[in-house]
Amino acid sequence: MRSTLGRIGLCALLGAMVAICLFVTASPAFAQGGEPQYFAIRGAKVVPVSGPAMEDATVVVARGVILAVGKDAAIPADAWVIEGKGLTIYPGLVDALTDVGLVTAAPAPSSENAAAAGPARRAEEAARGPEDRPNSTPWRSAAEEVSLADKRIETWRSAGFTTVVSSPKTGFFPGQAAVLDLNGERSGDLVVKALVAIPVSTKPGSSFGRGFPDSLMGVIAYEHQVFLDTDWLTKAEAAYEKNPKGTARPRYDRASAALAEVLEDHATVLISANSALEMRRALELAARWKVNAAIYGGQAGYEMADELAAKKIPVLVNLKWPEAEKDADPDQMPTLRTLRLRDRAPSTPARFAKAGVKFAFYSGDSVNPKDLLKAVKKSIDAGLAPDTALRALTLSPAELYGVSDRLGSIEKGKIANLVVTDGDLFNEKTKIKYVFVDGRRYEIREPEKPKDPPKGDITGKWKLSYTTPEGAEESTADLTMASDGTISGTLSSKRGNATILSGYLTGDHFTFVININIGQNFADVTFSGTYDGIALKGNISVEGYSIDFIGTKPGAASSLAQVADLAQGDAR
């Protein structure tokens, strides 16, 4: 009957529409194309850190949170299952102090900012005393400045780091550190906790000739004064509000106001200290300022582990182990003290573990996060237990910053931050397969492999010459080529040093990529061209802009003319 058919048809149509709607709502738009909200990794080795490792176990994730962990974890019917045989799941790694996520320099002071920051002054006027609050921006907040434009977010994530504790870097009071998860669609999504710590640096920097302070003792005295002023201003302002009559009004000080807020929130004060001398001084500073403190640096900790344990001060250990400079003059003997530090620094974490010092790892000045696990491996070789090493990359930093209730280990209810590898995390040959941040899956792809075998060997120190809009420039590229043509190495220029992220020589065509700060932000810079056995010729491409360059080996040939001569076989 028509009406029945119509009803059936209508029902079918409605049903189909509902089904479509359900399908649509069940898979909201994901950048990686249709990611499920529920997934499970089944039958893998799971290393929770908060408990013993489990073989043949399952981790179930739902809506960014760990739903279940264990051998018998139930997998929801509509979960997307990844077979975990041969895989190991670790908690996402935490970089305990960095500035990943922050790309811009200090925001240029607008007229309002300048007024609020203190007595109005031109940028060139040097600080005349502590009242001018030189090089201090404790109001800067990583949580406010975080930006997805920072390419390092992807670099760090691909190396297994799901979480970073980022802070602005410059000055005596650079700003406020936030815990960031390296995942999000809008910059604000990254913030796990907006204010956890403030770093305090005592390095005078190259401020000689630019005003107070220009000595270490000046910096320390300045910082004492700031803490005193912060305490006094809080009281003075309260007293003035209560009864302003007859008292000179207290001067507003942006730095003290920011510092007071930070201290009220019991944020950890991170004091920079690397040598034993600096660490002992840091302990005295922490006691004098009466703050919850932690030390960052800590590489000479092997000398004084017991003292640190007794004072219960946690230490963030800088993973950029001290080593000989690559271009060091071979005739210049380093001091015995320097040699000892270089030799023993990697043994510091093991000494800390033994003495009971709470510690975590951070990247320091490392440019390439892949070096971080290698650096941790060095400390394992020097006596640190692998379990403790892993903890220092996961649960320990989470505890230090007060977020261990939500991340740092694979436990039911915690944020689904996971690193999935095909082997032991600290084994050089292990590859990271997936990284989950807030339950969002990232597949880690292998870098491109060169197609044809390389023609010749591009290994060596190259002088690259090119002309930018700013004028003629030169950089040095220190390249090493493996037999399959993969290029690795470093590049140094007036903009700093950078590690080559990927590169290869295939046939006579080469390409390699670095990521550096080119003014306002970090960007990939790609060098590509041809290698004829003697010189490099090609172009540098950055953000759509391209310039030509020539690469020569200094010493072998100082000009292309000579290169041409040599190629023609003219012996001199």
Added chain:
Amino acid sequence: MNCLRFAVLTAFTLSVASHATLATPPDASPVIVIQNATILTVTKGTIERGSILIKDGKISEVGPSVKAPKDAMVIDAEGKFVTPGIIDCHSHIAIDGSVNEGSISVSSIANTAEVLNSDDVDIYRDLAGGVTTANILHGSANSIGGQTVVIKLRWGQPASKLPFEGALPGIKFALGENPKRSNFSIPGQPKRYPATRMGVEETIRGAFTEARDYKNSWDAYNKKIAGGDKSALPPRRDLRLDPLVEVLEGKRYVHSHCYREDEILMLLRVAKEFGFKVRTFQHVLEGYKVADELATAGVGASTFSDWWAYKVEAYDAIPYNAALMTKRGVVVSINSDDAEEATHLNQEAAKSMKFGGLTHDQALKLVTINPAMQLGIDKRVGSIEVGKDADLVIYDHDPLSAYAVVQKTFVDGHVLFDRDKDIAGRAALEKEKNDLIAKEKAAAKKSEEKKGEQSKKPEEKKPEEKPKPPSSDQAAPSANGGAQ
């Protein structure tokens, strides 16, 4: 004579037990007897052949003969001379970072005591020169410079253990060319007031006027609190003015760098006006011109032996300065202002015998009891007397002889420098250094090989990284026998 000395030296070396000079000395010093030496006590005459008993870091007995307790370490100093440890009244060693907070004219907020560097090898080198106590001063870039501290050269101890317990803290002033910078400028730094001597005076007056006012506001507050007013708000603590108030209250010594007689007299006037005393004038190369004024004011003078004409204001310097001032009744010391100069202050003191005719004993005082008095620590150090600290030096010749070489230096009864041990220990340190360098090279080579494992031309890498064999480097700062 030489054979005898050599034999004694050998016996000496053998008889000295392996005392731990390399590790951090334990707090309890061993019991030591130094015997058969010529003891120059400085204040109680010379004992031609005598002994000293050291116990608990103090001089327990001094005399022609001393009964050595059973388990005492015995040092036979036959033919040797023992003096009190030298006190350097003007030193910039052991400071971490810049010696000057030179950015502003009044940098009293800075304090050398907060940046002591216990790792500075100059501490060890000065011990090797017989120095046991040093007045660690801020530089002379400012009319009013940073706060200062007296330390003992306790090599091997952490920075917190260096300050001389009970010694009053100090502050450095500077007058003349250095703070006014007439003869040089710091690149990048705007010209800083003051630029004249009258400006230097006004800077000091201005700072003390502020300090006086600051002190009054604190006195008023304290009075309120004492009177029971609990709600009174204290004044803002100003770390720059606190030390100046301490100067006004006589709790902090003023050590003022100066050269010319006019500025010396200027500071005496300013001090009198504000009601404080200058403790010492440093360098004070024209001090001989105003010796009577210095003696009347009771200010100490700490000067160079014979430096002159390196600046216009040093043109009238004469090597008779120390002797002339001494003869007019000023307490004079001779200082180094330099880590290297500090390794031979005994010989600098000796120069005043030639220039000015000071006696042997007067000359020795210039680097022992006199600086001790200037720094207010003469109850503890500066001479060899029972009850004083066992800060001693053993020389192989009379300390005022050009041939004198320090054999051992004691601080608080610990041997912190031992010449024979230092020399004997150098080979081991050199070996450790070379082993570590070789280890680093091997590791670097291994990682290079790993990186370019299958690289076609491994030989190409070698020329880049092949080092020249390390030459024996006397100049290199390696031979620190006390290195931890």
